[in-house]
Amino acid sequence: MRRFTVRTGTRNRVLIGIGICMIAAILFFRTSLLVIISPFERVLTATSSSIGSIWTGLFRGAEESARADACEAQRNTFAVSAAHMDELERENTQLRSRLAFTQRTRFQTISASIIMRSITPQSRTFVIDRGSTDGIVVGAAVIAGDGILVGKISSVTAATATVVASTDPSSKIASTLLNHSRTIGLSEGGTASLMTLRYIPHDEPIAINDLVMSSGLETGIPAGLIVGMVNAVHKEPTAPFQEAIIEPPEDIRRLTSVGVLVNSL
Template identity: 40%
Template sequence: MRYRNIIIIFSVVFIIILLRHFGATGWADRKIRFLFNLGSSAVYNISVSYNGGASRFNSVDDLKKGYVELLDKYNKNVVDQTELALLKEENAGLRELMGFLERNDLSFLGAEVISKSSDALRNTIVINRGSKDGVAMNMPVITGGGFYIGKIRKVELNSSVVQLINDQYSKIAATVLNNNKSIGVVEGGFGLSLQMNFIPQNEDILVGNDVITSGLEAEIPYGLILGRVDIVEKEPYQPFQKAILSPYIDLNKIRTVSVLLSS
């Protein structure tokens, strides 16, 4: 059977060779070449076309021009995608902030951060709202879902300076959300940390406890989020203990805020 198949194959090949020798397969060759050339032309046209059209690079200058156009479109697309991502992030933050303000029936003024302090020893930001908008000294400033970030420390006609919570001169009356509802004072530390001092020694403070504003300070309402307890430090025979806090938000990346106009 195997030898029979071999003989058949050789016979077919021999017949085809004879037909080609006497020109009997010319029509088939022409059909094959026509189809091959048609396919090759289509592939070539696609390979040198761009932007979905029929434009072709007829010279080096055309090629350079096409490259510049494609690069420009790519860069614009990257910019559009980046702006869209930033808008989505900003809208999510604004929705969260609006929800908090509405739930707590607070009067507020929206603002954008326009600059940050250039002083390495201070932690302040400048917002685009001032006295003409109703901003006044010591008004609290929040972002996100009620995160306290600082208070107004300087007011001009069209702008104001916000002293951030981690500024070395920042102090705010606070409450720990523990069983004792311990009170104390949260202070900044050169932008490196937050520290809650004057917590009674006999009260239990746990790592992970949330810390909020106590409402004992003028203009600052109760319940604004300051951070969470990371470390508890107790010293024997001392009347107070202290806690190191971490804020829930990155104070270096704030873009939009709200100034609370009343408590």
């Protein structure tokens, strides 16, 4: 091993200077900094998504990949239509009994681009380029496409907001199962990219491919947003409740832009 000495004075000054500048930039100029860098990050995210599609195509085969994508898009369209129909039906009933129409229309969508993301087994979060100046608040619903719930706002700055995806282990969403009895439960994120609807009594009927929607019992998240579809049902006779494994319709890795629902009232 070669012995060497270090010019500690100069080195420490430079390192402390860099460290202070970086932390100051993060803490005090985060908003301005992100406004400057977000266009580059949007380009990087879009490029990465394209490469991701090519990568997937390489392993699936181009034709099969296109067919799978088309099927996925069709499934999502059907899911949206079914959810929309159901919501319309329910809304109609509600309107007849009382004037609750405003509940449907009091949210407006703000479009946002994803500029950073972290998708690991322990966390599924992303940062969007809209913040409190655009009216975004903590707890607001984040959607993809036409009403697919992908997460909730967990923290917000003037120009950015952090979104916890619905599949994140810390995520909990008040949900309704579209079965005959409209089972209400809590969709919890898990360690895999799936969710679990827990605490469902054994007498509640659950079928594979049943739609799961937001129940509207949570502030900031309106009813009728698609949370996912039932992928499997865990029913053990000795357990007090059954569980439904829910598959989200959107992969957050592929998303480049989302919509944030804000209360317009």
